[in-house]
Amino acid sequence: MTAAQRKPKPRTYDPAKVRAALDGQLTTLRRAVNALCEGPDAAATLAAPTRLGDWTVRDLIAHLAIALESLPVRLAQPAPGPAEPRVDVRGYLAAMRSGAEPVAAAAPAAARALGDEPAAAAARLDEAADRLASAVADADPAAPLATVLGPMTVADYTLTRLLEAVVHADDLAAATGVPFAHDRQALATVTRMLADALAAAAPGGSVEVRIPPFAVVQCVEGPRHTRGTPPNVVETDPLTWIRLASGRADWAAAVEDALVTASGERADLSGQLPLFG
Structure with missing residues (x-):
């Protein structure tokens, strides 16, 4: 049997459990960001570097907000036709490996738009998380939505938002030195x-x-x-x-x-x- 014949069958994920994991992860993430933005050294913390190239902590928080907002934004757009081939989570990861991550370039501009007030960064993330939660709760997990990589189901795109929330929470912990308690199901x-x-x-x-x-x-x-x-x-x-x-x-x-x-x-x-x- 060849490697191609042995290629594992894709794992399935319960959309309700994924939504619960995302809610749990974002609850902890929002709490951590609000604590950072309310601290006495908030301005210096937000200006601190991260392990993501030239990004500051403020850029990282802005990126997270954009990543979360992308799902409700895409749900509001016309749905792709039923005959268009779907992109699954593996296809999404393969595209990211080739440098096609769709929203990363917008983070610095979004961070600048927040201004210098630390509370604005926390508020942007809070608003984005609320919009995401509302959109996912009302959406059919099997419904298709358009992305720059091709059509994806709401369920698969929600998985990619969970990936963003876990990976970037770890980036935030690395940048600030404050340990992060990930939601167990999200991890x-x-x-x-x-x-x-x-x-x-x-x-x-x-x-x-x-x-x-x-x-x-x-x-x-x-x-x-x-x-x-x-x-x-x-x-x-x-x-x-x-x-x-x-x-x-x-x-x-x-x-x-x-x-x-x-x-x-x-x-x-x-x-x-x-x-x-």
Whole structure:
């Protein structure tokens, strides 16, 4: 059987559980941003650099608001025709890997439009999260909506908003030094989504990737493991996995720092990562 024949079947996600995970993640994220913007050093905090190139913390918050607002904005636009091919979450990630992320370029301008008042940044994120929650609650998860990458269902696009909320919450924590308590279901869903994306991008059964307690996948072409201890095993924690998959962490450094254990001659995933960035 070829790697293409062994390509894993896409995982399905319960739209109601995804919405609940997104609500939980955004509740915590909004609380964290409001606390930052109300602090005595709010202006300096918002002007601080992040690990995202030239972006400041203010740019990051503006980007998050734009990313959340994009779903209600797209729902308000004419729906694509039923014959147009759909883009799923894997297609979205593949496009991001090639540099086609649709809203990142707008963040600095949006941040400048907020002005210097720290409360404006928190208010923008609050408003965006409220608009998103209202739009998702009223929308049919199977309904198509137009994106710059092609038509996506509301359910799949909601998953991408959850991905943004988890990855950028971690960016915010890295920039400010304030630990972030991710919603457990949000962290689990994004971990599984990215593990499945790896299995789809590098199909095969020679390497077992373990991300306890949320995901186990097999990937990479080669001899397939069927029983006993797998000869090639990679194991890491959910946040390290998300950082590796999103280009926030370096594979070699993570292995050296014992954040990743990789055993077996095929267990080097540096050629497959990041999945996007």
